[in-house]
Amino acid sequence: MPFGQRLLNGPRLPAARGRATHLMVLCHGYGADGNDLIGLAPHWQRLLPTLAFAAPNAPERCPGGAGHQWFPITRLDPEETRRGVISAASALEDFLDAELKRLDLPPQRLMLAGFSQGTMMSLHVGLRRAVKPAAILGYSGMLAAPESLPELDHDAPPILLVHGDADTVIPVQALFAAAGALGRAGALLQWHISRGMGHSIDPDGLRLGAMLLAMAVRGSWQRPPGAVCCRLG
Numbered sequence: 001m002p003f004g005q006r007l008l009n010g011p012r013l014p015a016a017r018g019r020a021t022h023l024m025v026l027c028h029g030y031g032a033d034g035n036d037l038i039g040l041a042p043h044w045q046r047l048l049p050t051l052a053f054a055a056p057n058a059p060e061r062c063p064g065g066a067g068h069q070w071f072p073i074t075r076l077d078p079e080e081t082r083r084g085v086i087s088a089a090s091a092l093e094d095f096l097d098a099e100l101k102r103l104d105l106p107p108q109r110l111m112l113a114g115f116s117q118g119t120m121m122s123l124h125v126g127l128r129r130a131v132k133p134a135a136i137l138g139y140s141g142m143l144a145a146p147e148s149l150p151e152l153d154h155d156a157p158p159i160l161l162v163h164g165d166a167d168t169v170i171p172v173q174a175l176f177a178a179a180g181a182l183g184r185a186g187a188l189l190q191w192h193i194s195r196g197m198g199h200s201i202d203p204d205g206l207r208l209g210a211m212l213l214a215m216a217v218r219g220s221w222q223r224p225p226g227a228v229c230c231r232l233g
Contacts, residue, residue, distance in 0.1 A: 008056035008095040010034025013041045020052035020103050022134060022217055024111040025096060027118030029140075031067035033057045037115060043206050048217055051111075054099050058117075059091045070121050076170065081144040085124040092125050107131035111213060113139070115201065116170060120144045123159075123178070127187075132157045135216040137209045139163075139201045142170055143178035152186035159189045160212045162205035164197030 011034045014020065024044070026037035034055030041053035058068035070092075071084030100107060110133040114122030119141020126136045128150060136159045143149075159182065163175040175191055182189050190212070194202045 007098055008059060008091055010054065010056040011038040012055070013038060013045065013053040015050050015052045016045050017049035019050070020105065021050040022048075022052070022109045022111055023099055023103055023105055024051050024053045024113060024213070025099065025122075026053060026055040027070070027092070027112065027114040027121045028055065028058065028068070029114075029116030029118050030069050030073060031062050032115075033068050037113075037118070040113070040201070040206065044210050044213060047210050048213055051213070051217070052103055054095075056092070056095050059088060070117050073117065076142070076174075078144075081120060081142070082148075085120050085144040088121060089125050089128075092121055093129075096125070096129075108134060111135045111137075111216065113137040113209065114141055115139045116141050116199065119161075123182075126157065127152065127185075131155075135159070135212055137162075137212065138178075139205055140167055140170055140199050141178075142174035143181055146178070146181035149181060149185040152188075156186055156188050158212055158216060159187055160208060161189065161191040162194060162201070162208065163191075164194045164200065164202070166196055167199045169199040 028034060028036045034057045038055040045051055058070040060069050062069045070088040073084060108131050112122040112126045112133050119138035122136055123138055123143055126133045132155045136157050138161045140163055161175050161178060163172045165172045179189055179191055192208055194204055
């Protein structure tokens with residue numbers, strides 16, 4: 001850990017039954033904190049009671065103290081987001097490693113979910129880990145630094161992207177740009193457009209996320225030959 005950098009912290013939810021078999025880390029959006037996303041955990045834990053959850057607060061306070069940010073962002077500029085995810089990556093990496101160690105879980109038992117700026121972080125960090133996570137969920141976000149995506153092979157995690165077509169914060173076109181870049185890199189990608197939804201997460205997104213997590217936890221996800229990119233619904 002870089003000198004002077006403190007480990008992230010935030011709300012946690014232990015496994016509802018027995019010892020945790022997997023860890024799901026929830027990365028919040030700009031101006032929020034871990035409490036904003038930990039409320040999603042019970043929705044998924046009802047189906048998957050051996051999941052433990054952690055929702056770290058991003059490392060920086062937003063200007064004026066209204067919530068946290070993974071990195072400063074003034075507009076959806078590719079260079080600004082590239083610099084931002086790179087600058088915040090080590091803090092999230094350290095948190096992931098510490099939580100896996102705390103729960104005595106191997107790195108392949110990690111899952112990531114993000115909302116908005118948290119989706120940028122989840123995709124950037126998750127796809128660059130030496131041992132890839134079991135699954136990545138991204139809601140209302142975008143892919144930062146697509147030009148530096150690693151080539152994804154047999155260890156590529158299944159990814160679900162969900163976006164509202166009425167999102168005025170990060171337009172839905174960001175999903176299509178991310179899908180194209182991820183598909184070219186060899187990602188196993190599914191995506192869903194929520195009709196009439198703005199910058200938020202709806203019940204359909206939660207349900208589709210639960211389905212993907214269940215397949216990953218139960219080991220029923222099989223990589224088909226070649227890259228996969230498909231729309232759900």
